[in-house]
Amino acid sequence: MITNIRQLIDYWSQTGKLMRIRKEVDPDFELGAVVNHLYGRQPMYFEKVKGYDVPMIAGFGGDRELMADSIGLSSGRELVPKLIESIVNPLPTNLVPTAPVHENVILEPDDLEELFPICRYHELDSGRYYVAGVLVVKDIAGNKRYTSIRRMQFLGGNRTNILITSPELNEQYNYYESRNEPMEVAVMFGVVPAVVLSSQVSTHLYHTDKFNIASALIGQPLDVVKCKTVDLEVLAEAEVVFEGRMLPHVREMEGPFGELAGYYGKQAPQPVIEISAVTFRNNPIWQTIHPSSHEELLPMAVVREATLLSTVRQVVPGVKDVVVTLNGAARCHAVIQIEKRREGDGKQALLAAFASDKDLKHVVVVNEDVNIWDPNDVEWAIATRVQADQDVFIVPGANGSPLEASHNLRGVSAKMGIDATYPLYAADKFKRKSIPWGPIHLEDYL
Ligand SMILES: Cc1cc2nc3c(=O)[nH]c(=O)nc-3n(C[C@H](O)[C@H](O)[C@H](O)COP(=O)(O)O)c2cc1C
Structure with a gap:
């Protein structure tokens, strides 16, 4: 079973499904243009991103067959039944005391930009964005872990905006804000497609712990570890984790940004996150998901x-x-x-x-x-x-x-x-015509 991105890189390298990009790419537009050239459907491994020593992946969850393959299913058609089964029968995670993602810990980072590439994606975007981080929060009662992906505009230093469109998470943030308290968050980068897929399951509809859904999808309890500076758990085998707090009563302008339906979204004030720690594996692998791509x-x-x-x-x-x-x-x-x-x-x-x-x-x-x-x-x-x-x-x-x-x-x-x-x-008038022969392998006839 594949539980982390390194195993998936090895597996897809051996099976010829991973494309290695050897030429250096610019995080401003060029990397995104290469990913988008194949609609974000092709798993890519960028060996060199200009200005950084960290390799970067994209396109890991943009093809239905490959997404199914990453969780051991033989066909993309099996994904939906498997997801329904995983929502109904989630699998509890395994809490571990130490984790690869804690091999390196930077407390109170003063410049996020120095650590990992922050790409620019569309011509009129207001800035550089983190777009692939899987956000982790706990419900207010503190029992369930809800994940989602929210774009985060880099604001300089250790600060980002965050765009939240889901009523559920906004209500949670409003609850803390009304008490004048920050909301603790963690953001995971370098995760397998099952973790991205489970993050999209609606909290409002199911109220199911999404780490447990991801474990059920993969078919094995995923290891989780406690964060260093916030009271949350993250996947032990994530490549990189940002820990931080969404500040109460602080907003900064965000957007315009190229939205998924193909147009630019409006500029508006959005909440701000202050990052309190960055943790990462030795030789970390950074990740993006190109906005609006198949991924x-x-x-x-x-x-x-x-x-x-x-x-x-x-x-x-x-x-x-x-x-x-x-x-x-x-x-x-x-x-x-x-x-x-x-x-x-x-x-x-x-x-x-x-x-x-x-x-x-x-x-x-x-x-x-x-x-x-x-x-x-x-x-x-x-x-x-x-x-x-x-x-x-x-x-x-x-x-x-x-x-x-x-x-x-x-x-x-x-x-x-x-x-x-x-x-x-x-019904008898709508019987499709057919040829009672096949399937044809044309090469047999040449
Ligand atoms: C790559 C990607 C980027 C996304 N970006 C955002 C975003 O910036 N803001 C947002 O509110 N939702 C975004 N979404 C959708 C949410 O992640 C999704 O609606 C949410 O996780 C559903 O879970 P929830 O019911 O717990 O909110 C994105 C989804 C994906 C796959």
Whole structure:
């Protein structure tokens, strides 16, 4: 079982899946441009980043098959069922007294910039950002560890901003702020894809300890260790950890920054973190996740697929599979595949989908003979099975995603459901043609 990034680097090196980047790259735009050239889908190991002696990785969780491979699954299709199982059956972690991540400890660092590269990503970004750190907090009762990823703009010295869009974490910060107390945080860099994936599971929905979800995904209790300057635990095998405090009643301007739906977000005052310690392994490996790349979008989509599948299943027992597409900003578009048992199953699946996630805008439901992983096949189903006056509905004026530009302009979002399933009473007219031969290996014919 692969529990840390070094094992994964070795495994993907041996299996030819890791791309080594030998040429020196500039942390200002160039590194990101190289990662983005392959959409953040390709695991890359940058040997030399200008101005630093630390190697850097990116693209480790941007491909569905590789993400599945990193947790020992043989196909990307197994990810969603495995995630649902891990949320339902989390695995407790193992507390250890000493840890590789404590091999080096810098207390009260005075210049974070000297330690690890802080990249610049988009032309109009307001500054340099940490974008891949997995934030760790405890719930207010102190029992559960919640992880998430929040971008942090470097403010100089030992200070960063933090952008928090989740109501849950904001409420927690407000609670401490109302008591005039800082909120303790830790931020982990250099972690395996399972840890990123579990960080995207909604706290609001499940209230499950996310380290335990990550352990269940990997299939082994992960080692955790107590932090040096805050009362939190972090993964013992993370490459680098920042420990710090979100200060009460302090805000500094943040943004604009290139957001995941492809536009720049606004400038606004955001809370500030003061870093109290940096700990890291010997010969640390630094990590980034390029904003809006597949590596950012995929874990968000997989988590949404798990919720969508569970919700639709409650009302349409024949649901087979779901996809939340990455080009729909990993939240606006979904395709649902059903084995239609009742005439109303298509519309019912669409209603369940919209009820399950306010960010969904356009959802298509298809029969089980359509490959929902192939957009061309979905288009074929829409072209040959939909009559818009009967099979499409639009609900105006509902809620939408704050990350979606056309919703933000209007403050509301319309929902469009497309039932691309054929009527059961005419099933014989919709039998797909097929060739009873194959699969073909063309090389056998040459
Ligand atoms: C690479 C990446 C970057 C992200 N950046 C942010 C961010 O800057 N701010 C934010 O609020 N959410 C961001 N998210 C989404 C949150 O991490 C996610 O909504 C959250 O972890 C869900 O957990 P929660 O319910 O505990 O908040 C990011 C996700 C990924 C994968």
